Amino acid sequence: MSLHLFNTLSRSVEEFVPLVPNRVGMYCCGPTVHNFAHIGNFRTFVFADLLRRYLAFRGFDVQHVMNITDVEDKIIKSVGQTGRSLADFTGEYERAFLADFDALHCLRPHQLPHATEFVVQIVALIRTLVARGIAYQAADQSVYFSIDKYRGCGCHYGQLAHLNFEEMRSGERVSSDDYAKESIADFALWKARVPEDGDVFWPSPWGEGRPGWHIECSAMSMDILGPSFDLHLGGEDLVFPHHEDEIAQSEGAALQATGQRFVKYWVHGAHLLVEGQKMAKSLGNYFTLRDLLAKGFSGREIRYLLISVHYRASFNFTLEGLLGARTALGRLDELIAKLTELTGGVTATSSHEVLLDQFTDAMDDDLNVSKSWGSIFNWVHEQNKKLAQGTMSREEAASALGAWQRVDQVFGLGAAPAAEEAPALIKALLQDRQAARQSKDFARSDVIRDELKAQGWVIEDTAKGPKLKKVSSTP
RNA sequence: GGCGGGGUAGCCAAGUGGUAAGGCACGGCUCUGCAAAAGCUGCAUUCGUCGGUUCGAUUCCGACCCUCGCCUCCA
Numbered sequence: 347m348s349l350h351l352f353n354t355l356s357r358s359v360e361e362f363v364p365l366v367p368n369r370v371g372m373y374c375c376g377p378t379v380h381n382f383a384h385i386g387n388f389r390t391f392v393f394a395d396l397l398r399r400y401l402a403f404r405g406f407d408v409q410h411v412m413n414i415t416d417v418e419d420k421i422i423k424s425v426g427q428t429g430r431s432l433a434d435f436t437g438e439y440e441r442a443f444l445a446d447f448d449a450l451h452c453l454r455p456h457q458l459p460h461a462t463e464f465v466v467q468i469v470a471l472i473r474t475l476v477a478r479g480i481a482y483q484a485a486d487q488s489v490y491f492s493i494d495k496y497r498g499c500g501c502h503y504g505q506l507a508h509l510n511f512e513e514m515r516s517g518e519r520v521s522s523d524d525y526a527k528e529s530i531a532d533f534a535l536w537k538a539r540v541p542e543d544g545d546v547f548w549p550s551p552w553g554e555g556r557p558g559w560h561i562e563c564s565a566m567s568m569d570i571l572g573p574s575f576d577l578h579l580g581g582e583d584l585v586f587p588h589h590e591d592e593i594a595q596s597e598g599a600a601l602q603a604t605g606q607r608f609v610k611y612w613v614h615g616a617h618l619l620v621e622g623q624k625m626a627k628s629l630g631n632y633f634t635l636r637d638l639l640a641k642g643f644s645g646r647e648i649r650y651l652l653i654s655v656h657y658r659a660s661f662n663f664t665l666e667g668l669l670g671a672r673t674a675l676g677r678l679d680e681l682i683a684k685l686t687e688l689t690g691g692v693t694a695t696s697s698h699e700v701l702l703d704q705f706t707d708a709m710d711d712d713l714n715v716s717k718s719w720g721s722i723f724n725w726v727h728e729q730n731k732k733l734a735q736g737t738m739s740r741e742e743a744a745s746a747l748g749a750w751q752r753v754d755q756v757f758g759l760g761a762a763p764a765a766e767e768a769p770a771l772i773k774a775l776l777q778d779r780q781a782a783r784q785s786k787d788f789a790r791s792d793v794i795r796d797e798l799k800a801q802g803w804v805i806e807d808t809a810k811g812p813k814l815k816k817v818s819s820t821p
Numbered sequence: 822g823g824c825g826g827g828g829u830a831g832c833c834a835a836g837u838g839g840u841a842a843g844g845c846a847c848g849g850c851u852c853u854g855c856a857a858a859a860g861c862u863g864c865a866u867u868c869g870u871c872g873g874u875u876c877g878a879u880u881c882c883g884a885c886c887c888u889c890g891c892c893u894c895c896a
Binding site: 377378384387388390391419581584587615619654656658659660667669671673674677684716722723727733786792795804807808813 | 823824825826827832833834835836842843844845846852853854855856857858859860861889890891892893894895896
């Protein structure tokens with residue numbers, strides 16, 4: 347089999363065939379840096395990372411691009427309120443975002459273009475659209491995209507969202523500043539400068555102003571990946587209007603070769619719910635990544651949970667689920683530790699394992715991670731059985747370990763964190779307990795064990811003597 | 822109102838026209854002075870409801886119920 351993905355354009359699972367053999371251009375709509383990103387945002391970015399890693403696993407040379415939106419209404423509002431400069435304000439949240447991104451083991455995209463650094467390309471693209479008669483400057487000095495004119499060129503608006511515009515509800519949701527537009531559905535390419543914008547503006551052929559939201563992605567993606575590229579990802583909410591408008595702008599500029607689309611495969615990730623409800627600050631279920639880290643969970647555990655569910659399925663993110671993820675991951679870590687110990691540093695000469703075949707089959711099927719994890723845990727079970735029976739050779743262990751490492755290049759969980767060293771005081775208590783046990787004073791030994799537990803350290807008596815383990819703090 | 826997802830054990834979840842993967846939780850066992858940890862093992866006659874097609878449906882068709890999302894800034 348080969349990789350198959352669900353294309354929003356056709357609403358069906360299609361075989362993935364890149365425009366240029368073995369090379370993949372992939373663009374994912376990134377964050378607007380005006381706040382700390384929440385767990386829902388990261389579901390999409392972790393999904394993009396998973397796909398990027400799987401494409402690499404499948405032998406594709408991937409060029410992964412993710413934009414940073416650093417100029418936008420909410421940003422401008424905050425900048426105005428705080429009195430900080432645009433770069434100072436967005437810089438802070440971008441750094442925070444990337445720190446969180448790293449904590450989730452997401453590989454940095456090959457390029458991270460900023461909207462503010464692409465104003466020249468954005469203006470050029472709008473110019474093309476104006477020259478083609480598809481965009482117009484309105485009385486409010488802003489430049490809008492004309493959907494009627496676009497359709498007049500034989501283009502189809504609404505192909506991605508599959509919307510029937512005649513039957514769409516309109517009404518009070520249309521804001522009052524839309525008077526200037528020729529048609530209600532037209533959207534801004536260039537927003538004319540208003541006093542509230544403060545210092546945030548750029549010169550353009552249409553006067554001072556700033557880019558509209560959708561145009562930055564068209565300009566940046568086509569500038570970096572070319573007018574036609576393979577994959578465009580994002581959250582499901584971006585299907586309309588953001589991605590629909592991106593198609594309109596990009597194909598309206600007609601930069602593509604004849605018969606080529608702007609994007610071949612549109613892939614969207616579903617949103618997540620938190621504790622059964624839509625995330626909302628008022629419900630107290632609004633989690634940023636740092637909130638979860640503060641609760642004692644690791645980025646690794648959160649990543650595991652996020653990649654344990656299919657990207658197109660709605661997913662209920664719960665603290666209970668996170669606890670379950672911790673246990674499941676611990677089992678996996680335990681096996682890897684045992685295998686590593688058995689190999690004694692020997693690396694596998696061959697890592698042909700059924701595991702890899704099953705993993706590839708499942709992932710080829712539109713990234714069926716649930717199926718993948720099913721076979722992985724069956725494999726864990728079998729390895730454990732062999733280990734328990736003492737029938738596993740050093741070579742077998744090395745081969746198994748090698749196979750897992752290949753799988754983990756995609757899942758990106760990495761090695762289990764090293765155990766924390768106990769402080770001297772704790773170690774002294776442990777020695778007292780050992781002494782008590784030696785003299786069969788189990789009452790005293792148990793008292794010390796309780797004392798250690800109260801201090802946050804759990805004892806595990808193994809064949810090689812007692813081990814101390816720090817209790818992870820959980821909510 | 823339009824469009825699109827879902828409803829499978831306590832929770833998460835895969836899946837197939839031929840009789841239900843996997844994970845968490847839970848029970849039993851091994852180990853242990855007792856625990857813990859780990860391992861082994863058990864755990865849905867049943868897949869939202871009602872009809873239909875079929876030798877046979879959770880899987881196909883129809884109706885209905887429930888639920889989520891998008892149509893507005895939004896991952």
